[in-house]
Amino acid sequence: MMHRSTRRTLLKGIAAGSAWSLAAPAIVRAAEREIFVGGPASPGLEDILFKHIERKHGFKILFEGTNSLINLEKIRSNRARPTMTVTMMDDPVLVLAEREGLIAPLRGLNIPNLADLRPDARPHDSMWANWCFPAASISYNTDNVKPAPTSYAECWDRKYRDKVIIISMRITQAVVPLLAATHVATGKPLAECLRLADEGFAKLRELRPNILQITTNPPQAQQLHESGEVDLYLSPDSRTTLFRKSRGAPVDLARPREGMVAMPAGVALVKDGPNQELGMTFINELLDPETQALAARTFFSLPTNTKTAKPADLDFPDLAVLDWEYFADNRNRWIERFEREIAVR
Amino acid sequence: MTTMPSLAVEATAPARTSAPEHLVVSGATKRFGAVTVLDDLSISVAKGEFVSLLGPSGCGKTTLLRCVAGLLRLDRGRILVAGAEITRLPAHKRNIGVVFQNYALFPHLTVAENLGFGLRAQGVSRAEAAPRVAEALALVRMTEHADKPVTALSGGQQQRVAVARALAVRPSLLLLDEPFSALDRKLREVMQVELKHLLREVGITAIFVTHDQEEALVVSDRIAVMNAGRIEQLADPATLYGRPASLYVLDFVGQSTRLTGQVMESAEGEVTVDTPLGRVRAPGLFLSGSQVVVAVRPEAMMLDGVAAGMPPSAGINRLTTRIREVSFLGSRTLLHLEVPDSGTTVNRALIELPRLPEGASPGNPVTVAFRAADTMVFPAS
């Protein structure tokens, strides 16, 4: 998940912001069938996916792309008078939004496609839905690393000294190196490792000689990764790695025998947001098999609707779907431990 | 005041030339880009002498001082002090003191620290420097201000500190660049006398830049009149005033009646010149027909009535014209006389009188007289 704010999304954001500040005209314009969606600034979202939905349903999507936590902060501060209809966020952040009563459950609403989702894509009894599962494991540089890594344990090999970048615990994808360390330490399956993650810290600490940087700037890390300065990058997900691979960058997603991790891409209705009807249409469309196939091709991610015809070249093995509520409950503590035990020099 | 007898000048001159030459500048040339500011200039200053550099703005006075001080490099030429060549020596090794036009006192230091700066810079210990600083303070009567910051001083006090600071290191030569220009007229006159006295007491050789001719006449032993990067004349004040070497010097030092004319007769060292106001006889060697300028200092002119008492053989020139303007100057009066072509050419006529004569008002006719011996002739430029 690259939080890259392009000029386009920024302009859209400003447009959305001004619609919000002029409340009355916004309502008038809402009658002209528009909804305001908040979500990540991922390439492909607006230009491909939303365009498809707009064309199909004839309404306008005002989108503001930003980081999940900032997105949450916006919903929080507009709680009295929500302007956003739909929010697309990471599950751990949606957990927080649910606890604060900022989102409304999807169950029982007019969203027929919800019924066809795999059960683990309907967290908390369909409080929200996962519209796709990008996959994460180890991103490796194909020029330098031959053959491809087959196990997470390989990251600890001395030959990767100063050749590994891991993502800061403040970014959700940092869960992958933590799970990998826990797995190497305990031998338990990846999905179970989340609850044992505290036991993985010691192992992760042993990775330190190999760690060149703990990044809060994923685009820069990606650049170093593609240039060959960094062999292993833990772990941008398939949205980045496979997208860059498709553009000719010498990177690929490893398929370790321990499996890969499903990153959560959730979508939810903002509580008391305007134009709930359009919101439901929007979400239903995101979960539609046809749209999901498009999303899978666009984001190199696993569809969550069981009726979706998987694109032929995207044959992900089974992904470990995590208990993101547990993650949300423990993230702050892990951030602290991560900083004090792993990041510290 | 009358013209000084030239004998007096000659009487002092040999004494001065016999003194050792302390500063010798020869063939000094300095260019800034295409502009030649010092043009093959040479000057010698005797030990203990106080020489003024006098000249119009931009003639190169400051540039000459800076070259001597080592703050600028000459393009060509040599500088010797006490027989030693210093042309290529950096400023801090020359031991030549400078008093800058704006004094350039160190604003972060007290009066005493300013005075002690040079000594400390030359490695004199604080203890050894103290009595010399005190001496310098006493010399310029600044003892009670020793611990003041220099920024708290008046203009005159700053000027004295600047002089004392330069003298404290006992330089072999002192250069002063218009040290009085920032002072008001009253104070300036006091400081001029004080400075002259002080420098004589110290017995230092000094060069003093000014573009105020009166100041130069008051303070210096000799005056060097500069013109466009050259020394036009170097002489004692009396000679400079009484026997200017050129029209330029005549103009620059004091006032004069000047009349253009043509030499009609030339014989036995005397010429007769046709001027717009009439014929004038004067000592000089010019070919008949030459274009010349005749000049007389205003105090050498008399009203005809006064001249009538003089022996006719003395060779008296008489000119008749009208009074154009009367300037009352307190102790004396200047009459400006009408001259054809005045204003557009060099022509003008002035007479200085001890008191205002009766009937002297603009428009009245007047006849002036002056001795041929007091009349100067220059080639017309």
Added chain:
Amino acid sequence: MSVSAAAPPASSLSAARAALPQLPRRLDPLALLALPALLFMAVVFLMPLLLLLWASVRAEGGFSLAGYVRVLGDSYYIGVIGNSLRLGLVTAFGALLLGYPAAFALARARGYAQAILFALVFLPLTVSIIVKSFGWGIVLRRDGILNWLLISLGLIERPLRMLFTEESLYAGMINVFLPFMVLPIYSVVRMLDPRLSEAAATLGASPLFRFLRITLPLSLPGVVAGLSIVFSLAVAAYVTPSLLMGDRYMTMSMVMAKAFLNLRDWQLGSAMAAVLLALAVAVVVGAGLLQRRLARHGQ
């Protein structure tokens, strides 16, 4: 003057009345020109600041210093404060080392040379640190330009690790903040009368003595201003260290960002912010006092 509930004695009243008419006279009307800036600062700076300070001592039961105990009683956060201070000091003095001569060159240069020097010093300001961080990646990586240069010169045999090192962070910080050192020194040096140094020369002072006793003391106000500006900026830096070093060099601002954004821990964030503010204020006030001393007593 103490304020009491009882009516003030007549004498102090009349004294107060006598003092009244002088008030407007003491206030220079020109001071009113600062009013818009003051109002602006009150709204965008003072109010949030007070809210922040309030948040740092607020607790369930009312007033609490627990936030400060968490920051100052934790060796990890003391280490973070140490990181920030070290970063501030190294950046400030590094920038001084490079910026001092640069400011002189700038002040002495004329015409085109000056324009080019100005551009060299100030153009980097127009390049975002994000762009720079990518550029530095290219320069500093193992097969980057700097390693290539050192190897071709025969100075090293195998590439050095330069990326994400403390040294590269310092270099980057100095690059970012150098203009803030050059500018105040330049503006002081530009006003220095070159004749002061010349006067010192004619008094027999060598170039070194002139520099130490004339130029250096007279340029100190600019140096103090530059040091305090760069130190305050560097000690509070967030973007540059997080881009150049990441989580491995936590600064106070990075902890604040983490506390507010990730942990939603206002107590921690605002206590850290207050400590940072106190440090910055101490430095700025200290520098101001130093500057006044320098101005008053000279050397």
